[in-house]
Amino acid sequence: MTDGEMVTRRVAAIDIGTVSSRLSLAEVAAGRVLAARKHTEITDLGQGVDATGRFDEAAVARVVEACRTFTAEARAFGAEGVSTTLTSAARDAANAEILLGQLRDLGLVPQVIPGEVEARLTFFGVAHDFPDERIAVADSGGGSTEIVVGSYCERGHELELDRLQSLDIGCRRVTDRFLAGDPPAGADILAAGRWARAQFEAYWEGQPTRPDRLVAVGGTVTTLVAMTHELVPYDSSFVHLRTLSALEVERAIDRMRKLTAAQIAALPGIQPKRAPVMLAGAVVIRELMRAGGYMELTVSENSLLAGAAATIGEVLAGERPTVGWTPELSR
Structure with a gap:
């Protein structure tokens, strides 16, 4: 595909971390983020997880409310695909399903990703x-x-x-x-x-x-x-x-x-x-x-979100993901 034939797509990447929940609304083409704007909420999902191995219900409620806002923003943006990743806190919490189920109720497809995938997405986002x-x-x-x-x-x-x-x-x-x-x-x-x-x-x-x-x-x-x-x-x-x-x-x-x-x-x-x-x-x-x-x-202001957005663009274009991981998308 030549530069003149590149198709620009609008995508949304949501990442739910231990301290913050983040959204990137991005325009992507040819494995690159051309433009993006971000929305970050400090939701502190991981508070107490290291000691108890469980999510606190109030923390889950904060994340769900943030993601409710994110889904509305992604819809208004016209995103063709939305990925939703969860990282360290969700890997550690024995009761992670109480959050995952509520995210599915919002129409999202949450994926708890291993640390290796998290690292690859971050590197891909930064290395451009x-x-x-x-x-x-x-x-x-x-x-x-x-x-x-x-x-x-x-x-x-x-x-x-x-x-x-x-x-x-x-x-x-x-x-x-x-x-x-x-x-x-x-x-x-x-x-x-x-x-x-x-x-x-x-x-x-x-x-x-x-x-x-x-x-x-x-x-x-x-x-x-x-x-x-x-x-x-x-x-x-x-x-x-x-x-x-x-x-x-x-x-x-x-x-x-x-x-x-x-x-x-x-x-x-x-x-x-x-x-x-x-x-x-x-x-x-x-x-x-x-x-x-x-x-x-x-x-760098780029991160996992940039890598995820570029990867969504590759998947929508029918290309093999550079990071070797395929996001499950809601639309």
Whole structure:
């Protein structure tokens, strides 16, 4: 198919994570997202899941209400296909069906995806900005962090992945497991860092040749940029492909470590609902960078949503999905 014959399609991707529920309304063609707008709600689905192994009914209600709004927006957008993915919290919760059933009642087709698929979708979404460059991509969420090393050949629409892994390290999980105090004790912050670092070091030790560039996605790193530059209101075009240094992450930790969640929520650049997990998220990013030997990373606004949207476009065009996974679509 030539560029002149490319068909542009409107699609919608919903992703239900441990901390946030997100929607992308995208125009896609030839495996690329041409334009997109996003809607994010902090729904905190994973609150308490690490300890109990179960979803809280109030958290489920928050997610369902957000998805009710998302389905209306997708319909108004004229989306030809809608994918609905769920990640770490849904993988962990023994009673995930109470959420899945209500999502089906909204007309959605929810899929709880394994960490490997989550990692592939994220890499596919990010790597379009770095064609033919070998990079490391880290998606640090609420319940897990996916790390992928590889490259994307734009001409052949092929992913070449050296190594990918999903680690059970995320800002909600670390908060619930280590940082119960408000503010948490200094010893607990140190323990959280040691716990995360040991797992990240094990990953990097298995990757003898590390890429020069580390790209990170997720609400923690985008918020760290917003904090650093005191972005009010938030400006995604400023954040996208912005460099975040290890020193800036450390300064953010120092700024938050003795504050309550309410005080963190008042800081410029912070979404108030994200405040309770921001310190833990920053600690996770610091340990990721330390273990990999990175003094800076590149922040991307693209993520699993971009990869999912591009994949929906491939499926609607009758093409083989680049990521090796096929979404089940509602229409």
